Amino acid sequence: MKPSYLRFFVFAACMAVFSAYAQYQNNPGSNHGNKFEQLGTLLSDPNVYRTASGAPGHQYWQQRADYVIDVEVDDDNQRVIGSETITYTNNSPDPLSYLWIQLDENEHKADAESKKFDESSLSEQVTTSQLQSLIRSDKDLGVKIQKVTDGAGKALAYTINYTMMRIELPTPLKSGAKFVFKIEWQYNISDRMAEGGRGGYEYFAEDGNYLYTITQWYPRMAVYSDFQGWQNKQFTGRGEFALVFGDFKVNITVPSDHVVGATGECRNYASVLTAAQLDRWKQAQQADEPVEVVTLEEAHKAMKGKATDKKTWVYEAKNVRDFAFVTSRRLVWDAMRVKEGIEGHAPMAMSYYGPEAYPLYRPYSTKVVAHTLKVYSKHTFPYPYPVAISVEASNGMEYPMICFNYGRADKDGTYSEATKYGMISVIIHEVGHNFFPMIVNSDERQWTWMDEGLNTFCQFLAEQEWDKDYPSRRGPAHKIVDYMKLPKEQLEPIMTNSENIVEFGPNAYAKPATALNILRETVMGRELFDYAFKEYARRWAFKHPTPADFFRTLEDASAVDLDWFWRGWFFSIDPVDISLDDVQHFQPMGNLQDAQTTAKAAFENDLNTVSRQRNIDEGVNFAVEADTALQDFYNKWDRFEIAEEDKRAFKQYYESLSSDEKALYDGKYHFYQLKFSNKGGLVMPIILQWTFADGTTEIERIPAYIWRKNESEVTKVFAKNKEVTAVLVDPLRETGDIDEGNNAWPRTHTPTRFQLFKQQQGPARGASTGPNPMQRAKRSGQ
Numbered sequence: 118m119k120p121s122y123l124r125f126f127v128f129a130a131c132m133a134v135f136s137a138y139a140q141y142q143n144n145p146g147s148n149h150g151n152k153f154e155q156l157g158t159l160l161s162d163p164n165v166y167r168t169a170s171g172a173p174g175h176q177y178w179q180q181r182a183d184y185v186i187d188v189e190v191d192d193d194n195q196r197v198i199g200s201e202t203i204t205y206t207n208n209s210p211d212p213l214s215y216l217w218i219q220l221d222e223n224e225h226k227a228d229a230e231s232k233k234f235d236e237s238s239l240s241e242q243v244t245t246s247q248l249q250s251l252i253r254s255d256k257d258l259g260v261k262i263q264k265v266t267d268g269a270g271k272a273l274a275y276t277i278n279y280t281m282m283r284i285e286l287p288t289p290l291k292s293g294a295k296f297v298f299k300i301e302w303q304y305n306i307s308d309r310m311a312e313g314g315r316g317g318y319e320y321f322a323e324d325g326n327y328l329y330t331i332t333q334w335y336p337r338m339a340v341y342s343d344f345q346g347w348q349n350k351q352f353t354g355r356g357e358f359a360l361v362f363g364d365f366k367v368n369i370t371v372p373s374d375h376v377v378g379a380t381g382e383c384r385n386y387a388s389v390l391t392a393a394q395l396d397r398w399k400q401a402q403q404a405d406e407p408v409e410v411v412t413l414e415e416a417h418k419a420m421k422g423k424a425t426d427k428k429t430w431v432y433e434a435k436n437v438r439d440f441a442f443v444t445s446r447r448l449v450w451d452a453m454r455v456k457e458g459i460e461g462h463a464p465m466a467m468s469y470y471g472p473e474a475y476p477l478y479r480p481y482s483t484k485v486v487a488h489t490l491k492v493y494s495k496h497t498f499p500y501p502y503p504v505a506i507s508v509e510a511s512n513g514m515e516y517p518m519i520c521f522n523y524g525r526a527d528k529d530g531t532y533s534e535a536t537k538y539g540m541i542s543v544i545i546h547e548v549g550h551n552f553f554p555m556i557v558n559s560d561e562r563q564w565t566w567m568d569e570g571l572n573t574f575c576q577f578l579a580e581q582e583w584d585k586d587y588p589s590r591r592g593p594a595h596k597i598v599d600y601m602k603l604p605k606e607q608l609e610p611i612m613t614n615s616e617n618i619v620e621f622g623p624n625a626y627a628k629p630a631t632a633l634n635i636l637r638e639t640v641m642g643r644e645l646f647d648y649a650f651k652e653y654a655r656r657w658a659f660k661h662p663t664p665a666d667f668f669r670t671l672e673d674a675s676a677v678d679l680d681w682f683w684r685g686w687f688f689s690i691d692p693v694d695i696s697l698d699d700v701q702h703f704q705p706m707g708n709l710q711d712a713q714t715t716a717k718a719a720f721e722n723d724l725n726t727v728s729r730q731r732n733i734d735e736g737v738n739f740a741v742e743a744d745t746a747l748q749d750f751y752n753k754w755d756r757f758e759i760a761e762e763d764k765r766a767f768k769q770y771y772e773s774l775s776s777d778e779k780a781l782y783d784g785k786y787h788f789y790q791l792k793f794s795n796k797g798g799l800v801m802p803i804i805l806q807w808t809f810a811d812g813t814t815e816i817e818r819i820p821a822y823i824w825r826k827n828e829s830e831v832t833k834v835f836a837k838n839k840e841v842t843a844v845l846v847d848p849l850r851e852t853g854d855i856d857e858g859n860n861a862w863p864r865t866h867t868p869t870r871f872q873l874f875k876q877q878q879g880p881a882r883g884a885s886t887g888p889n890p891m892q893r894a895k896r897s898g899q
């Protein structure tokens with residue numbers, strides 16, 4: 118596209134254009150919508166429990182559940198046998214006539230709802246596991262509740278609805294009162310690798326041993342809250358958990374050759390470890406580098422036998438919303454103290470892993486745990502728990518103080534860079550979940566983004582601090598483009614219940630993480646964002662926040678109106694696509710001489726496209742004659758002749774200007790009028806890169822508010838003191854613009870992916886130009 122060069126020979130004409138422009142700005146376009154209106158009824162009303170500023174209110178309350186549990190993992194039959202005493206405290210203002218308990222293991226029952234309500238189809242190529250999933254399993258899975266009694270041993274009536282159990286209270290539990298009750302249960306542990314799910318066993322045929330990751334294993338209290346009463350939406354395997362804070366004391370009985378790692382602190386290492394191991398545990402507590410408390414050699418030795426006696430590991434955890442553990446005889450365990458970087462705390466960072474993960478976990482895992490705690494602490498609050506554990510279990514799943522990750526070497530002990538970075542990312546991510554949702558305890562069953570999105574955003578920060586060239590998968594704006602440009606019927610807003618999301622990873626992890634990254638880098642700036650984000654984390658640590666609390670706090674702590682941003686990124690499915698449709702160049706003339714010169718140049722330019730014949734007819738060969746002849750020609754041309762009266766009129770006009778007006782007049786500014794259209798629908802700041810004739814560039818940022826009166830197209834004039842040769846929208850690729858083909862003036866050719874691929878193949882054989890830059894970059898990266 119060519120700019121239209123309009124020229125004004127007197128200053129007044131230029132001013133007239135500006136006033137017309139101003140008038141245009143005062144007339145909103147026909148597409149004035151509501152993208153900049155406040156969220157209003159989209160958010161729940163503030164009240165005494167949750168304030169309009171996004172903080173907990175003066176009558177904020179939450180329930181509490183304390184657990185004492187005895188559990189045995191039966192390694193001969195792959196079975197969990199448990200009994201628990203729950204002390205439930207009703208801090209709500211409401212009397213409760215029943216309690217809801219979660220029985221998550223029932224997701225594995227053969228007749229589970231979740232095994233029926235997904236669509237299915239067959240194609241010509243089907244995997245074995247796809248076929249197996251279509252055949253109803255006859256495995257005896259699911260929780261067997263054996264006894265439910267009150268504290269005195271008197272039976273309580275209960276009803277099980279799939280993954281939820283309602284216990285009838287003998288008398289309503291009054292506000293402020295406690296209720297103590299006991300449950301005994303058992304279940305067959307599922308084969309995690311075959312059945313799927315977050316916990317279970319993995320069997321290693323080569324040595325005949327099991328790795329047990331025991332999760333969602335005890336009947337757990339459901340959340341009763343001010344914002345939705347009982348959260349008893351069924352667990353289907355997808356939407357994660359809503360849980361109550363409390364203290365845990367858990368006695369874990371396992372074969373005596375097993376090593377246990379769990380939420381909280383072990384109180385009896387002296388009776389479960391060997392003297393040498395206990396000694397190494399003491400060393401690890403002082404160490405800056407990971408110390409093997411249980412060594413690889415010890416793990417190999419244990420794998421060869423099978424103890425028949427048992428040991429009980431005693432764990433305690435304070436103020437946690439859940440409890441999980443790992444147990445196996447095929448585990449190495451290393452540990453070190455995180456002495457610096459977490460204000461007021463020095464937790465133990467630890468890892469548990471089998472021999473197949475040793476080459477990766479031994480050098481990296483515990484160090485990544487420590488790194489994660491430090492970076493997250495900086496952006497939220499100091500990590501408050503005494504330990505943080507990473508367990509290799511060929512998956513990725515989080516619990517308080519303990520998480521399960523992947524990262525196994527090949528048989529020969531080597532591994533790819535992709536496996537290494539995948540492992541580091543998953544460890545950062547799962548350890549990071551300690552902050553969201555283990556401490557900032559949002560309702561995962563309802564909103565996946567509140568923990569996954571915020572956590573994935575912090576994961577990106579931690580990855581970039583691990584290595585500035587870290588190959589982060591999620592966070593950079595341009596990485597969300599493929600998702601955002603999907604057909605609208607395949608998209609849903611971030612504000613969608615966990616169960617109903619089609620593209621789970623992009624919607625609940627990548628999009629919110631990207632949105633927060635854009636908020637931080639492009640909309641709010643790091644200082645305002647970091648303060649507000651930290652404020653949200655601190656306000657809601659050890660509490661139950663809702664989306665409104667998050668949206669409100671980020672505005673409340675920053676003085677940035679973000680309702681348009683939440684509307685666009687969290688409540689809509691619109692993508693970003695800002696198109697630069699037109700560029701016009703205006704130039705006021707500094708003086709009459711300049712006006713004449715420029716007019717001549719313009720005329721000359723126009724003349725190139727007009728017939729040269731005319732010049733020849735008039736006796737002047739435009740292209741070849743000497744400069745004097747050209748001057749002569751122009752002097753004969755009435756249109757540019759400056760008459761004496763013109764000079765007098767100009768002098769009079771010029772002298773009537775104020776000194777400011779004269780400065781502007783003499784400044785030789787170029788004015789560029791740019792027209793943009795919002796093709797994607799999501800309103801965003803307009804970021805421009807100007808390239809000038811002298812080769813320099815400048816980046817200029819226009820707030821998203823420019824769209825507030827016309828959401829579909831805007832025009833804006835920019836004054837530059839140098840001539841512009843190119844304009845580029847979103848030059849740093851920071852908005853997630855899904856079509857960069859309409860971002861440049863003059864339009865540049867954007868190679869298709871296919872062409873890019875071909876370019877990456879390098880020069881044809883025999884070419885003498887050497888490797889192309891893409892290839893060089895690849896080589897130096899190895």
Ligand SMILES: [Zn+2]
Pocket residue numbers: 546550569572
């Ligand atoms: Zn996660």
